[in-house]
Amino acid sequence: MSGSDVILDVRGVSKSFGGLKAVQDFSLSLSQGGLKGLIGPNGAGKTTVFNLLTGVYRPDAGTVRLGGANLVGLRPCAIAEAGMARTFQNIRLFGQLSVLDNVRLACHLRSSGTMTGAVLGSVFARGQERAMTERARELLRLFDLADREDEEARNLPYGDQRRLEIARALATGPAVLLLDEPAAGMNPQEKVELRQLIRRVRQEFKVTILLIEHDMGLVMDVCERIAVLDYGQVIAEGTPAEVQSNPRVVEAYLGEAPAEAGHA
Amino acid sequence: MDQLLQTLKDGIAIGSLYALIALGYTMVYGILKFINFAHSDVVVLGAWLSLLFARKLEAVTGWGAPPWWAGALVLILAMAACALAGFCIERLAYKPIRGAPRLNVLITAIGVSLFLQNMGQQEWMFGTRPANIPALVNDATLFTVGRVNFTLLDAAGVGTALALMVGLEWLVFHTKIGRGMRAVSHSTATASLMGVPVNRVISTTFVIGSALAAAGGFLWALKYSQIKQTADTSWTLLGLKAFVAAVVGGIGNVRGAMLGGLAIGMLEMFGAAYLWSSMTDVYVFGLLIAVLLLRPGGILGKAVVEKV
Ligand SMILES: Nc1ncnc2c1ncn2[C@@H]1O[C@H](COP(=O)(O)OP(=O)(O)OP(=O)(O)O)[C@@H](O)[C@H]1O
Ligand SMILES: [Mg+2]
Numbered sequence: 001m002s003g004s005d006v007i008l009d010v011r012g013v014s015k016s017f018g019g020l021k022a023v024q025d026f027s028l029s030l031s032q033g034g035l036k037g038l039i040g041p042n043g044a045g046k047t048t049v050f051n052l053l054t055g056v057y058r059p060d061a062g063t064v065r066l067g068g069a070n071l072v073g074l075r076p077c078a079i080a081e082a083g084m085a086r087t088f089q090n091i092r093l094f095g096q097l098s099v100l101d102n103v104r105l106a107c108h109l110r111s112s113g114t115m116t117g118a119v120l121g122s123v124f125a126r127g128q129e130r131a132m133t134e135r136a137r138e139l140l141r142l143f144d145l146a147d148r149e150d151e152e153a154r155n156l157p158y159g160d161q162r163r164l165e166i167a168r169a170l171a172t173g174p175a176v177l178l179l180d181e182p183a184a185g186m187n188p189q190e191k192v193e194l195r196q197l198i199r200r201v202r203q204e205f206k207v208t209i210l211l212i213e214h215d216m217g218l219v220m221d222v223c224e225r226i227a228v229l230d231y232g233q234v235i236a237e238g239t240p241a242e243v244q245s246n247p248r249v250v251e252a253y254l255g256e257a258p259a260e261a262g263h264a
Numbered sequence: 265m266d267q268l269l270q271t272l273k274d275g276i277a278i279g280s281l282y283a284l285i286a287l288g289y290t291m292v293y294g295i296l297k298f299i300n301f302a303h304s305d306v307v308v309l310g311a312w313l314s315l316l317f318a319r320k321l322e323a324v325t326g327w328g329a330p331p332w333w334a335g336a337l338v339l340i341l342a343m344a345a346c347a348l349a350g351f352c353i354e355r356l357a358y359k360p361i362r363g364a365p366r367l368n369v370l371i372t373a374i375g376v377s378l379f380l381q382n383m384g385q386q387e388w389m390f391g392t393r394p395a396n397i398p399a400l401v402n403d404a405t406l407f408t409v410g411r412v413n414f415t416l417l418d419a420a421g422v423g424t425a426l427a428l429m430v431g432l433e434w435l436v437f438h439t440k441i442g443r444g445m446r447a448v449s450h451s452t453a454t455a456s457l458m459g460v461p462v463n464r465v466i467s468t469t470f471v472i473g474s475a476l477a478a479a480g481g482f483l484w485a486l487k488y489s490q491i492k493q494t495a496d497t498s499w500t501l502l503g504l505k506a507f508v509a510a511v512v513g514g515i516g517n518v519r520g521a522m523l524g525g526l527a528i529g530m531l532e533m534f535g536a537a538y539l540w541s542s543m544t545d546v547y548v549f550g551l552l553i554a555v556l557l558l559r560p561g562g563i564l565g566k567a568v569v570e571k572v
């Protein structure tokens with residue numbers, strides 16, 4: 001991985017909750033267009049890493065650089081604007097908003113009209129609206145949700161909600177996409193489709209992806225590189241094959257559910 | 265028949281006024297989950313500023329009969345001034361304590377309310393004596409049904425309120441800022457992560473709510489022409505009723521506030537016309553109790569199921 005094409009560079013990030021060191025001296029770099037997995041047993045600190053990267057929590061120490069700019073201390077909306085988008089382990093759609101509005105809302109970020117412009121109701125703002133609606137519909141088509149655009153998001157089946165979250169994140173026009181357990185709660189068929197979807201998204205949107213996932217089959221299949229987190233620390237980093245044969249990783253997963261430990 | 269028509273007319277007139285004010289309560293609650301007790305004082309500010317602007321305009325133009333645009337100009341000025349006041353209140357009083365426990369915010373709101381009331385009583389502001397607003401509409405009877413007159417003033421009042429509500433409805437459901445408001449209302453944290461500038465959305469909410477409050481104050485002044493001092497209890501009652509309207513409709517719900525306002529206005533007028541006219545407040549607060557008992561989320565509100 002050469003230094004020049006590194007898009008996300010995280011160095012020495014730590015976060016404690018009271019006495020609990022949820023993340024310790026976490027470092028990670030993502031190369032432009034790469035797809036990296038972030039795995040680890042339950043409670044290892046994976047979601048906390050996402051929260052630190054997106055500004056939900058402020059790191060106690062360390063730097064997060066996206067395309068060279070340090071993001072530490074910025075508000076979440078500024079970090080989103082800088083090009084970081086995410087989905088949530090516990091789905092966090094705007095349940096009462098329509099499917100279309102969930103995506104359109106995220107399109108705001110990359111549309112040039114100001115919010116206050118809409119108050120004045122200018123013709124310009126109306127053109128903006130049309131452009132955003134168009135973009136949102138395109139995304140929904142790609143995610144196979146086009147025919148449900150008027151439904152309230154909370155009424156969608158679980159798998160659809162997960163895909164809608166990805167569509168919404170992409171609508172913010174990110175450089176880096178953080179997916180937090182996108183396959184959780186999906187049936188096997190949906191999981192197969194998700195693999196294809198992730199690959200497609202990566203190609204069509206030219207985004208760099210960091211993927212948290214417990215489904216080892218999926219992780220080993222789609223990720224080029226994998227970082228393993230245990231007790232808030234990175235204990236291994238490498239290709240799927242390297243990680244699987246790493247004794248520390250096997251040890252970390254001992255005592256985990258057999259299905260997961262078996263893959264790792 | 266005449267009485268029915270007259271009562272309907274009065275109900276719509278006062279109901280649309282309540283609705284305008286209720287919108288401010290409901291929008292702020294929807295986004296910040298607190299009751300802005302200073303909202304009714306912005307209504308009062310709107311009424312008094314309308315009076316001041318109207319007097320200035322009268323002095324400058326020296327009109328015998330007010331020109332047709334006088335009302336519109338005063339309304340716009342009052343709305344703009346109150347919008348600015350709302351912006352400042354949010355910035356100076358509420359923003360610094362965002363995230364503080366709810367009780368702190370509530371006490372701050374009461375503080376802002378007292379501040380505005382006492383400021384208004386100062387001689388260099390509005391003083392403590394009631395004042396009369398100059399006529400802003402060259403009133404005339406438009407048409408008569410039975411023995412019920414429909415005047416230009418009636419039409420202007422209801423028309424203004426309706427136009428503002430239609431405008432707000434469009435804003436909330438068909439524009440970027442409205443979508444931002446609905447998202448922030450659902451979850452501030454998630455909205456921020458999706459790039460919504462939360463602070464700007466909150467500011468805009470206060471600006472819009474306060475502008476609508478000013479319109480409410482303006483219409484009140486137009487309707488009753490005499491304006492009481494800023495700490496008068498009649499203002500508190502007006503604010504309370506508008507708040508009840510917001511709760512009855514379903515607090516946090518924009519359409520609910522409009523519906524609740526009309527419901528309260530109708531209830532008052534029908535109760536006064538057909539039952540006892542001295543008990544209008546009892547009907548209003550009786551309805552509040554009934555709604556809270558039977559449908560605590562309000563007419564359009566959804567039952568909130570506590571997540572465990
Ligand atoms: N806001 C918080 N306050 C206190 N402790 C927290 C907070 N957020 C996370 N933790 C703790 O930090 C540790 C790491 O949690 P985190 O959610 O990051 O784990 P995870 O790797 O995502 O686990 P899972 O695979 O179960 O999703 C856990 O022990 C968790 O209880
Ligand atoms: Mg997690």
